[in-house]
Amino acid sequence: MKIGIFGTGIVGSTIGSKLVSLGHQVMMGSRTIDNKKANEWVKANGIHASQGKFSEAASFGEIIFNCTSGFGALESIGSAGEANLNGKILIDISNPLDFSKGMPPSLFVCNTDSLGEQIQNKFPYLKVVKTLNTVNCNVMVNPSLVPGEHDLFMCGNDEIAKEKVNEILKNWFGWKTVIDLGDITNARATEMILPLWVRLYGKFQSPNFNFRIVK
Amino acid sequence: MKIGIFGTGIVGSTIGSKLVSLGHQVMMGSRTIDNKKANEWVKANGIHASQGKFSEAASFGEIIFNCTSGFGALESIGSAGEANLNGKILIDISNPLDFSKGMPPSLFVCNTDSLGEQIQNKFPYLKVVKTLNTVNCNVMVNPSLVPGEHDLFMCGNDEIAKEKVNEILKNWFGWKTVIDLGDITNARATEMILPLWVRLYGKFQSPNFNFRIVK
Numbered sequence: 001m002k003i004g005i006f007g008t009g010i011v012g013s014t015i016g017s018k019l020v021s022l023g024h025q026v027m028m029g030s031r032t033i034d035n036k037k038a039n040e041w042v043k044a045n046g047i048h049a050s051q052g053k054f055s056e057a058a059s060f061g062e063i064i065f066n067c068t069s070g071f072g073a074l075e076s077i078g079s080a081g082e083a084n085l086n087g088k089i090l091i092d093i094s095n096p097l098d099f100s101k102g103m104p105p106s107l108f109v110c111n112t113d114s115l116g117e118q119i120q121n122k123f124p125y126l127k128v129v130k131t132l133n134t135v136n137c138n139v140m141v142n143p144s145l146v147p148g149e150h151d152l153f154m155c156g157n158d159e160i161a162k163e164k165v166n167e168i169l170k171n172w173f174g175w176k177t178v179i180d181l182g183d184i185t186n187a188r189a190t191e192m193i194l195p196l197w198v199r200l201y202g203k204f205q206s207p208n209f210n211f212r213i214v215k
Numbered sequence: 216m217k218i219g220i221f222g223t224g225i226v227g228s229t230i231g232s233k234l235v236s237l238g239h240q241v242m243m244g245s246r247t248i249d250n251k252k253a254n255e256w257v258k259a260n261g262i263h264a265s266q267g268k269f270s271e272a273a274s275f276g277e278i279i280f281n282c283t284s285g286f287g288a289l290e291s292i293g294s295a296g297e298a299n300l301n302g303k304i305l306i307d308i309s310n311p312l313d314f315s316k317g318m319p320p321s322l323f324v325c326n327t328d329s330l331g332e333q334i335q336n337k338f339p340y341l342k343v344v345k346t347l348n349t350v351n352c353n354v355m356v357n358p359s360l361v362p363g364e365h366d367l368f369m370c371g372n373d374e375i376a377k378e379k380v381n382e383i384l385k386n387w388f389g390w391k392t393v394i395d396l397g398d399i400t401n402a403r404a405t406e407m408i409l410p411l412w413v414r415l416y417g418k419f420q421s422p423n424f425n426f427r428i429v430k
Contacts, residue, residue: 101327106326106327110326110407111322111325112321146430147429148429150429179415179418182414182417186414188410189410189411189413189414190411192325192407192408192410192411193408195326195403195404195407196368196405196408198404199396199397199401199404200394200396200428202397203394203396204430206430209428209429210428210430211426212426212427212428212429213415213424213425213426214361214362214363214364214365214424214427215361215421215423215424215425
């Protein structure tokens with residue numbers, strides 16, 4: 001499959017490399033055509049890896065992963081252009097983390113709104129599925145880094161899009177349990193567990209942990 | 216031990232009944248001396264159960280459980296009086312849930328502050344330990360309602376108070392794993408997972424579930 005990735009950071013490059021390793025064609029999108037990190041990622045990942053502007057990655061991808069920072073998400077997606085994104089699934093991994101006031105970070109949107117909702121509301125022509133944002137990027141593409149059973153959350157307004165994303169998470173990345181919480185307003189709930197994630201990361205000094213819902 | 220409980224709702228009465236069943240003397244505190252729910256609870260729980268105003272329950276208890284609604288917490292504790300509370304451990308179970316705008320509830324304080332912190336800051340003569348607020352009240356006093364391994368969170372500024380509360384949670388209520396997150400600012404993290412708890416409750420149609428941290 002042809003896949004577009006927004007964001008050249010550690011999340012985007014980790015997801016992108018995993019997808020290339022699975023045989024997919026991946027274009028990493030960024031603001032400029034000569035992004036240094038994107039260039040390095042392309043060189044390291046071979047002929048199925050390419051890079052371009054957000055609009056080019058959007059046009060290229062049959063499905064889009066949003067791996068930008070929270071602050072960059074709305075601008076990046078907006079610059080990709082409706083014509084290039086119309087009707088496509090966007091898997092939103094971004095979190096509204098604000099590190100500007102020091103550690104631990106706060107959230108720049110939460111409680112009665114969420115970044116996932118803001119993206120869906122601003123770009124209604126996208127099928128936004130929020131998921132993967134509650135685990136470290138290495139765990140995202142290799143859940144067995146955390147032993148035993150543990151859970152991933154997913155939410156979004158489009159049922160068919162969620163079915164497709166559920167298949168991707170299970171068949172490509174190896175997730176066993178994906179909990180569909182419901183519509184995109186549930187992004188409030190999953191983004192708001194980031195403060196606990198950050199505290200636990202500080203306590204464990206390792207990002208290789210995850211939540212399990214026991215019942 | 217003599218224990219004071221603030222709040223006559225389902226959380227306070229469940230905690231209180233458990234403590235009485237363990238042989239402790241429990242006074243349930245409320246705003247008025249003739250609180251109907253407190254009277255009923257006393258009648259149902261025998262000679263080791265009593266009720267009084269917040270100030271009386273505070274004076275009576277060697278340790279205090281705050282089981283009021285989030286909105287009522289600061290006023291209730293304030294009305295109990297510094298002389299009756301000075302130096303005591305207050306186990307804060309309250310959550311800053313706001314149901315006034317319908318379901319799902321939002322939080323009236325979160326992100327850069329928390330109810331646990333507000334209580335500790337307003338009443339510095341208390342040793343506030345935030346815990347139990349992330350599970351249903353029946354699970355609080357009987358964790359085996361949720362099968363297998365699952366975790367409780369705890370935070371607070373006083374290490375000796377946390378050790379004492381850890382013993383209470385394990386020896387009286389049967390908790391196996393209590394994760395000490397650190398100081399009281401970690402109440403932000405544990406209060407902010409309530410939105411996810413509420414969504415999962417709606418999905419499962421049962422409150423008998425809990426989080427486990429897998430690593």
